């Protein structure tokens with residue numbers, strides 16, 4: 001813990017530089033400046049005048065480029081697209097202030113650390129960070145990963161910690177290898193699931209909240225819709241970068257697609273026994289020893305619907321086969337991943353995904369109803385088929401490393417949902433706040 005007098009002295013004498021004034025850069029700049037740090041920022045030089053104008057009146061300074069930021073800053077954070085980290089660090093690193101600490105905010109750390117090691121002058125220390133939440137989530141109490149990678153001076157790390165404490169997040173200390181392993185298990189596969197749902201709905205041209213109570217109705221379905229649309233309201237490069245640049249993520253996403261298609265094959269072959277055996281083994285592995293369950297409640301989630309339909313007397317909702325949720329639990333089982341081990345270092349979306357999967361597997365009778373629907377019900381067959389194709393297609397795009405295909409696939413779905421994104425985001429924000437309050441309270445009960 002840094003003494004108050006030291007913190008005040010650093011605030012008086014040190015400057016924090018942020019290169020890349022996008023969503024996350026802006027969040028950091030605002031928070032640090034609010035906490036009393038001197039903050040300088042930049043975006044691309046060709047948009048300097050516009051950026052300066054739009055942030056007029058804020059508590060931080062906008063400079064023209066990364067050279068001007070680097071030469072005056074004691075801690076420099078590169079908050080830019082993952083795909084371009086090497087190129088951008090190469091561009092500005094020679095201007096790094098003598099003895100500065102430098103890090104990045106990209107979502108996958110191996111390429112970032114490699115770029116910093118390759119291009120920075122030797123006197124620069126390296127401490128990287130990663131806020132495990134999006135720009136519209138309050139950072140308070142959310143996990144923030146700190147990676148103390150190269151510290152030649154004893155005060156470099158305490159200094160960065162002091163800066164980052166402005167966010168009031170929960171600090172998690174990892175190496176960059178640990179970070180990439182964990183985020184592959186958590187973030188990358190979570191996104192693969194919700195991205196695949198979006199593609200499936202887009203391909204069958206269905207807005208799932210518009211068809212009444214017959215299908216896609218109820219709390220679990222609200223979570224699927226709201227989170228999928230929330231991801232599609234973001235920038236494609238964030239998801240592409242963290243999946244494509246992380247080799248461990250390729251394995252997870254491939255397994256997820258394989259689990260989805262193998263389970264679907266069991267559905268259509270009506271192999272009830274084999275499906276039940278496989279899902280029970282997965283349930284035992286993932287939830288068997290877990291006594292601190294998150295237990296999201298269907299009724300808790302019921303009010304967050306985009307649907308305007310009021311259920312009428314006698315109207316019934318057909319049970320869903322929940323292929324997307326069965327597939328995640330199966331892939332954790334196949335890869336021998338205990339998702340609860342990663343809660344300390346997880347994003348809100350991952351905790352919600354785990355919460356609804358747990359709800360499906362642990363609510364008495366619900367897994368059996370779901371298996372029944374999967375084997376006997378035909379209502380979700382076309383949707384499930386599209387889901388399998390979508391999961392496969394994302395896994396191929398990621399393993400081929402194609403940013404261009406990723407962008408095209410993402411933007412096609414984004415366009416399809418465009419009219420609904422603002423409303424979905426509003427409802428999604430409310431839902432996420434409620435769920436996180438619930439999940440984070442229950443997490444405290446974990447053994």
Ligand SMILES: NC(=O)C1=CN([C@@H]2O[C@H](COP(=O)(O)OP(=O)(O)OC[C@H]3O[C@@H](n4cnc5c(N)ncnc54)[C@H](OP(=O)(O)O)[C@@H]3O)[C@@H](O)[C@H]2O)C=CC1
Pocket residue numbers: 019020021022023024025042043044045066079080081082084088105106107108130131132133134135235237238241242
């Ligand atoms: N969004 C999220 O939820 C989270 C994102 N991250 C990571 O943080 C990083 C930033 O993400 P986010 O803020 O969402 O993305 P943004 O696209 O909003 O921000 C990146 C910014 O960097 C700018 N930029 C590009 N080249 C340069 C340059 N040479 N000099 C200065 N600025 C430049 C971009 O400009 P232009 O658009 O014109 O290229 C853009 O404004 C990414 O690596 C992402 O993976 C981490 C946690 C959460």
Ligand SMILES: O=C(O)C(=O)Cc1ccc(O)cc1
Pocket residue numbers: 106107131132133134187190231238242347348349350
């Ligand atoms: O919570 C999620 O998974 C998000 O979608 C937001 C997000 C995106 C990228 C990150 O590196 C961290 C958080």
